Amino acid sequence: MKIEDYELLLKLNEIGTIRGTAKAVLISQPAVTQRLKYIEGYFEQPIFIRTSKSLVLTPAGELILKHAEKVMEGERDLMNSLAESSKEVQGTLSIACSSLVSQRYLPSILAEYTKEYPKVAIDLVTGISEDIKKDHKNYHVCIIRGEKLKESVSERLFEDPLYIFDTEPFPKNKLKERPLISFKSDDSMHELVDNWLYYHQSQLKPEKTIRVDQIETCKQFMKQGLGMAVLPKSVSDSMMDEYPNISLKLEGKPVTRDTWLCYQEGVRKLPQVDKFITELLRQEFI
Incomplete structure (x- = not known):
């Protein structure tokens, strides 16, 4: 065998x-x-x-x-x-990463990392943070959104403010009724949006919810005028000047999604893991 x-x-x-x-x-x-x-x-x-x-x-x-x-x-x-016993950085680096981070930031980070350490084999799994959390002990490093892993070493990589976009303006003194386009994410993301909508129901009222799998599909549906979409700044900064939008705030504070780097105590003894964590913590994401 x-x-x-x-x-x-x-x-x-x-x-x-x-x-x-x-x-x-x-x-x-x-x-x-x-x-x-x-x-x-x-x-x-x-x-x-x-x-x-x-x-x-x-x-x-x-x-x-x-x-x-x-x-x-x-x-x-x-x-x-x-x-761990080798002087040369090699071995396998296993990463579980939120789909958003893996699409937006990870390719360039891994390109630099593998260029520097070509003998390291990358084992990458992507998905929604809720699923990653269930199997987090199977990976050297997890990059997740929302709540951090309490039983792991967790370091915040960045805060990601949320905005609601539409092709139609957001009137200040009039109720806006439009479909809401929602992409597949973990429960904490949906709770943030639902909580914000609850406190702004006199301003915005979703007529219905259109559910899609991917955040990119959600963006394209919004751009075609199918409804409103709540998107994090990290994937929508180029849309700020092109489409009407408002920042999600509660009590004057921005509603944000935290992105966390999580790993088990002691895993940094592995050179390939330590080098990757060091590189991640040096990054400027937003």
Whole structure:
């Protein structure tokens, strides 16, 4: 058995379908099926039951998956120990990052980092902060939005003021009724917006909510006149002069979304992690 075989088993269990796994690992469905057949032959046990909707672990499969997790954990520990003992910055740097930060800021940061430390392998996962928080112990570094991780070392990277945009003006002494376009985010973001709207219901009243997956889709819908959109400054600063907008404030203070760098105590002993954290803390984001 190869490390890649254990990785494939874990990915199959995570995604739940051969088709989805093949897409995630960038190989063909027949190749995934053939590799799974080999692994099941190696253990002489069926690992998954194929249903019409998903893969279901067999009792033997549960034992094998637990073993796969231990193998991968041991592999990570070994690589980290080797990286820690080496004078040269190398090894794997695992990052879980908010989608907004990964799209807007991370590419240039990682470009400089990998140029400086070419022997470091980057393992990057992106998504909404709520999902990242659930598995934060699986990564060296987490970059999340909203509330910080209380059980980790957390350092604020930047505060991100929120604005509401529209193609139509915001009248000062008249109720504005327009659809509100909302993008997929964690609960803390929606709570901020709902709380602000509650205190400004005499000024703004959403007729309905249009929900989209991506923040970029939300921006484009707003630009086409489909409704209002609450956006953070970090992704909308170029729109300030082009579209009517107002800053979200409560009791005279801006409503903001904090972005946090979170990591476990002691992880900076790994040179590749320490260098990346140092680089992040030097950045000016907004």
